[in-house]
Every structure is written in structure tokens, then in C-alpha cells.
Amino acid sequence: MPDPLPETSPDPSDDTVTLYVCTTCRVAGEADEPRAGARLLDALRDAAGDHAGPGLRIEGVECLSVCKRPCTVAVASRGRWTYVYGDLDPADSARTILEGVGLYGQTPDGIVPWKARPQEFRKGVVARIPPLATPDAP
Amino acid sequence: MPDPLPETSPDPSDDTVTLYVCTTCRVAGEADEPRAGARLLDALRDAAGDHAGPGLRIEGVECLSVCKRPCTVAVASRGRWTYVYGDLDPADSARTILEGVGLYGQTPDGIVPWKARPQEFRKGVVARIPPLATPDAP
Numbered sequence: 641m642p643d644p645l646p647e648t649s650p651d652p653s654d655d656t657v658t659l660y661v662c663t664t665c666r667v668a669g670e671a672d673e674p675r676a677g678a679r680l681l682d683a684l685r686d687a688a689g690d691h692a693g694p695g696l697r698i699e700g701v702e703c704l705s706v707c708k709r710p711c712t713v714a715v716a717s718r719g720r721w722t723y724v725y726g727d728l729d730p731a732d733s734a735r736t737i738l739e740g741v742g743l744y745g746q747t748p749d750g751i752v753p754w755k756a757r758p759q760e761f762r763k764g765v766v767a768r769i770p771p772l773a774t775p776d777a778p
Numbered sequence: 779m780p781d782p783l784p785e786t787s788p789d790p791s792d793d794t795v796t797l798y799v800c801t802t803c804r805v806a807g808e809a810d811e812p813r814a815g816a817r818l819l820d821a822l823r824d825a826a827g828d829h830a831g832p833g834l835r836i837e838g839v840e841c842l843s844v845c846k847r848p849c850t851v852a853v854a855s856r857g858r859w860t861y862v863y864g865d866l867d868p869a870d871s872a873r874t875i876l877e878g879v880g881l882y883g884q885t886p887d888g889i890v891p892w893k894a895r896p897q898e899f900r901k902g903v904v905a906r907i908p909p910l911a912t913p914d915a916p
Contacts, residue, residue: 654807660908697911705861705906714907722860723843724905767862767905768843770798773835 656695657717657745659684659687659737663700667708667730676730680711683734695745706766715741719774722749724766736760794833795855795883797822797875801838803848805868812867818849821872833883834876844904853879857912858888862904874898 661684665677674682681700688698706712709726711733716722723744728737740758743751750771754762799822803815812820819838826836843852847864851869854860861882866875878896882888888909892900 659909699908701908703906704812705903712905714905716907716910720908722907724907727889743831743869767850767852768841768864769854770837770839772796772856774853 654718655745656697657715657741658697658699659715659741660701660704660716662702662704662706662710662712664703665707665712665730667710672689677711680713680728680730680734683731684737687734687738695740696714710765711764712766713737715744715750717745717750719746719771720747722769723750723761723769724768725761725764726766727764728760733760792856793860793883794835795853795879796835796837797879798837798839798842798852798854800840800842800848800850802841802842803845803850803868805848815849818851818866818872821869822875825872825876834879847902847904850904851875853882853888855888857882857909858882858885859909860907861888861899862906863899864904865901865902866898871898873884 661677661681663675663677663681665675666672667676670676679700684698688696703726704712704714706724706726711728711730712724712726713728714722714724737749740761743752743756785844799815799819801813801815801819803813804810805814808814822836826834842850842852842862844862844864849866849868850864851866852860852862874896878890878899881890883895
């Protein structure tokens, strides 16, 4: 008799959390280049070297269309809710973002209890979107 | 020799477009129940009977976290960008939303050319999020 199927996916890539960082975001009154969003991306990549697990993918994106609330990121993962956050400081928020993303990755559905969320995520939430139903789902 | 794999997925469910409608949205000064978002969901389902194709799924959601810009919807599809829109009228926007979603479904990536987008989608965009990379993608 074959072994029963495991309850969790054997493919770790299914559980990957993607952190999208808008590299187009700029902060009023600041020099144009490098833009605040690009600086936040660099800060996140630097900080991730110390703090991020192997299941995190950090990706720069040209515009998340949240131009009035720089800097902006989105957190997404297959089967979990997607969250978009704005009003993030390009210099000081990298570790906080990675902590929040770490909590997200520990949930089955992407919903971190309100009290456990970093203050920046509570105040900066721009939108959230449910996970897409799988083709076999009702 | 086996037939070559088709270039497009043979599973039409992969191409389904999901329209999420926030049913929690309410408009200032209006009666609490039914909420504006719930009324928009009803209007969309009514209008979809006439205008929507078989590849559209309309789903009510409890809160898309865009509470300051009611009414709010999100458009998502596997392999396409996700868009979130706000400032939508619960009574008058249903057909416009369905037209915009129809254009979205005709694109390979979800990006409708700016000039082709309904005015409500141009002004009401809240955020956009890239499609998740497939596990096999680089």
C-alpha cells in the first residue's frame, strides 16, 4: 500500500512569501535618485541577509499604484491573503517590515492577529485581497 | 512521439477572473443596512446576468481594508496583475466595473492600456500587485 499523501505540500516553493517593494516611490522634497523606494529595497535586502529565512523572496516592482503613500510594499503568498502597506520610512522600516513578513509567513492564511502586527502595518495598511481559489475549489 | 505540450493551459479555470467586492463598505450618511458594499455586490450580480462571460467569478468579501474609499473592489486572476479600486458608486458603477473587468480578462497580464480603462478605474485605483511567480519560474 502506498504511503498516504502528506498533509502539507512537499514543495517548499509553494510556501514562499514574496515581498514586493515599489522602487518608483519617492518622498516629497527628496533628491530624485536614488528614489526612496529603491533605497528601501536596498535596505530590505541588506537586512534580509541577517533576518530573513529561506522562504522569503524580495522583489522590486515598478509602481504598485499607491503613489500618494510612499514608501509602499506588498506581501503575497500562494493560498494566503495579500496585504499592501504604505507610509513606510525608506531608511528605518526595513527590520520592522521583515518582522511583520515573518509573522505573516507563520500563519496558514496570511492573517496576523491585529495586536501582533507591527504598528507600521496597522497604520499603513492600504488594502488586502483574498487568496485566489484553487481551480478545484468550490 | 507524444504531442508537444500546448502553449496555453487547457484548463479554462486557470483563466477565471475573480471580482472581489467588499460587502463591509458603507457610505457616510447612509442607512447601515444593507451596506453600500452589499448593494454593489447585488447590483454586480444582477448586471453580470446580462453582461458577464462564463470566466467571471464574483465574490463578496468581508473588508478589503480600504475603508476610507468606499465602495471597493479587487480584480484578480492567476498569472495576471491584481488591481484594487475604490470610490465606486454602489448604485451606478456596476456596468462600468464589469466593462473594465472584461477588458482585464482580454489581456495576457491584466494590464489594460491607460486610455482604454474606464474613468472610474483611472481615478479610483488604490493599488496593484504583480502576479505571483510560478514555482518553476526563475
